[in-house]
Amino acid sequence: MRRIFLKGWRPVSVLILLFVVWEISSRIFDIPVWLLPPPSQVWVEIFASWPNYSSHLASTVRLSVAGFLIGCSTGLAVAVCLHLVPKLRETLYPLMILSQNIPIIVLAPLLVIWFGFGLAPKLIIITLVCFFPVTIAALDGFRQTGSDMMHYMKMAGATTQQIFWKLEWPHAMPSVFSGLKIAATYSVMGAVISEWLGAKEGIGVYMTLASSSFRTTQVFVAIFLIMVLSLLFFGAIVFLEKRMIRWKETGEEERNA
Amino acid sequence: MPELAIDRLSKSFDGKMVLKDVTFHIEPDEFVSILGPSGSGKSTLFHLIGGISQPDEGEISLDGERINGKKGSISYMPQSPALFPWRTILQNVLLGAEIAGKKDLPAAVAMLEKAGLKEYESAYPHQLSGGMQQRAAFIRSLLSPQPLICLDEPFSALDEFTRSEMQQWLLSIWMEHRRSILFITHNIEEALFLSDRIIILSDKPANVKAEFDIPFPRPRDESIVLTEEFLTYKKAVYNELKADSGA
Ligand SMILES: Nc1ncnc2c1ncn2[C@@H]1O[C@H](COP(=O)(O)OP(=O)(O)OP(=O)(O)O)[C@@H](O)[C@H]1O
Ligand SMILES: [Mg+2]
Numbered sequence: 001m002r003r004i005f006l007k008g009w010r011p012v013s014v015l016i017l018l019f020v021v022w023e024i025s026s027r028i029f030d031i032p033v034w035l036l037p038p039p040s041q042v043w044v045e046i047f048a049s050w051p052n053y054s055s056h057l058a059s060t061v062r063l064s065v066a067g068f069l070i071g072c073s074t075g076l077a078v079a080v081c082l083h084l085v086p087k088l089r090e091t092l093y094p095l096m097i098l099s100q101n102i103p104i105i106v107l108a109p110l111l112v113i114w115f116g117f118g119l120a121p122k123l124i125i126i127t128l129v130c131f132f133p134v135t136i137a138a139l140d141g142f143r144q145t146g147s148d149m150m151h152y153m154k155m156a157g158a159t160t161q162q163i164f165w166k167l168e169w170p171h172a173m174p175s176v177f178s179g180l181k182i183a184a185t186y187s188v189m190g191a192v193i194s195e196w197l198g199a200k201e202g203i204g205v206y207m208t209l210a211s212s213s214f215r216t217t218q219v220f221v222a223i224f225l226i227m228v229l230s231l232l233f234f235g236a237i238v239f240l241e242k243r244m245i246r247w248k249e250t251g252e253e254e255r256n257a
Numbered sequence: 258m259p260e261l262a263i264d265r266l267s268k269s270f271d272g273k274m275v276l277k278d279v280t281f282h283i284e285p286d287e288f289v290s291i292l293g294p295s296g297s298g299k300s301t302l303f304h305l306i307g308g309i310s311q312p313d314e315g316e317i318s319l320d321g322e323r324i325n326g327k328k329g330s331i332s333y334m335p336q337s338p339a340l341f342p343w344r345t346i347l348q349n350v351l352l353g354a355e356i357a358g359k360k361d362l363p364a365a366v367a368m369l370e371k372a373g374l375k376e377y378e379s380a381y382p383h384q385l386s387g388g389m390q391q392r393a394a395f396i397r398s399l400l401s402p403q404p405l406i407c408l409d410e411p412f413s414a415l416d417e418f419t420r421s422e423m424q425q426w427l428l429s430i431w432m433e434h435r436r437s438i439l440f441i442t443h444n445i446e447e448a449l450f451l452s453d454r455i456i457i458l459s460d461k462p463a464n465v466k467a468e469f470d471i472p473f474p475r476p477r478d479e480s481i482v483l484t485e486e487f488l489t490y491k492k493a494v495y496n497e498l499k500a501d502s503g504a
Binding site: 167245246 | 308309329331333336337339341342343352355356381383401407
């Protein structure tokens with residue numbers, strides 16, 4: 001707890017300073033609320049409109065968790081396939097990078113044309129943004145095993161399968177978790193973007209409705225919710241990582257503190 | 258019948274000959290050291306015996322069976338301990354046996370206890386000192402089912418004190434669990450202190466230049482390194498090695 005406080009006070013104080021400046025300037029300059037609401041009003045709105053957005057929030061959480069799970073499993077599966085079949089890797093790796101160059105904003109309407117307004121196009125979008133960081137991280141992790149450990153495994157007569165499960169897979173775990181952290185934050189963004197396309201519920205919908213009727217305060221509430229969700233997802237992955245990877249040296253953390 | 262027989266082994270990399278007609282053998286339960294200048298091809302020799310690369314010419318046989326390019330027939334300990342950081346020490350020492358499909362938990366626990374690593378059974382490698390990691394790595398090779406253990410300069414990264422401690426420890430463990438050992442080192446004293454026999458490799462391309470039988474009785478005590486006889490051997494080996502680099 002103390003460590004969190006010691007590490008966290010700097011960003012938190014910057015945030016508080018920002019809010020203070022924002023609050024004061026919106027009062028001094030008398031900025032209209034529909035243009036830029038003061039943080040105090042956003043704060044009040046967060047509690048006041050809970051009944052309005054709670055179902056939207058739940059829907060976005062469900063969508064991003066589902067998309068995250070599908071995206072990350074796809075990412076891991078792709079990484080394992082590409083790693084175990086080098087020919088496949090050579091062929092598909094460049095294509096995978098290309099796939100990341102298609103702007104989601106362009107792709108999204110196309111997906112709606114192909115798959116309708118249901119769940120499918122939304123999950124596809126989240127999967128597309130989530131799988132890439134996981135695949136790249138996992139592939140790097142699989143490949144960068146120490147040469148001494150690899151020699152040992154080969155000399156000991158380990159099969160390709162044994163080498164994968166006993167060496168490459170565990171070795172890739174820390175790197176996979178870095179990928180998962182990125183994917184976790186992307187998944188919320190992906191969910192909101194996919195909701196813009198057309199959905200009955202979700203923070204994305206709530207946001208579109210709010211901005212089209214100039215209820216700017218609620219737009220800020222939506223932004224706040226998205227940030228909190230991303231942070232929560234991120235935190236969940238960090239927690240999982242701490243639970244699963246106990247073998248890492250802790251020296252580094254201590255040095256940073 | 259010798260445990261390991263190497264017969265006229267040759268190997269080149271990119272047209273550059275590294276090993277040329279290397280021939281030697283190891284008797285069962287014998288401790289043989291290979292001394293040679295840096296870059297002379299000692300590790301390459303291990304890679305050939307271990308089957309991860311193929312010789313250009315020659316035969317390698319273990320217990321009379323040809324093992325050219327056959328992996329998994331020796332137990333290997335690399336220069337760095339190469340313990341797997343995500344495995345506890347106990348899981349680490351079991352790895353070799355696990356790969357061969359012959360896990361023996363009680364034996365591993367007993368061996369760790371004898372090596373003074375009992376309390377580190379469930380510790381991770383980074384929590385151990387360099388010497389302790391080397392011990393764990395050696396126990397891992399001992400617990401592997403293969404009859405021959407190949408050690409590639411296992412102590413070269415250790416400081417002088419730890420090194421001599423480790424040498425004695427290695428001998429004491431080996432006296433109890435006899436195996437054939439092929440030991441690579443740069444260090445003449447280390448080779449003399451540990452081995453039954455020393456094989457000296459020449460430089461570029463490597464060839465067996467001389468062999469010394471080391472007659473010191475076992476168990477050996479640290480003090481023998483100060484005896485007249487030891488120094489005489491040291492001089493002879495040194496001259497043999499030096500004659501090579503001078504040429
Ligand atoms: N895979 C390889 N491809 C090309 N050349 C190689 C390869 N492996 C080893 N060599 C060459 O073979 C020679 C012997 O290498 P090796 O690693 O066997 O030496 P060494 O005797 O173990 O040296 P050291 O005592 O420093 O460990 C070196 O000149 C090295 O450049
Ligand atoms: Mg070497």
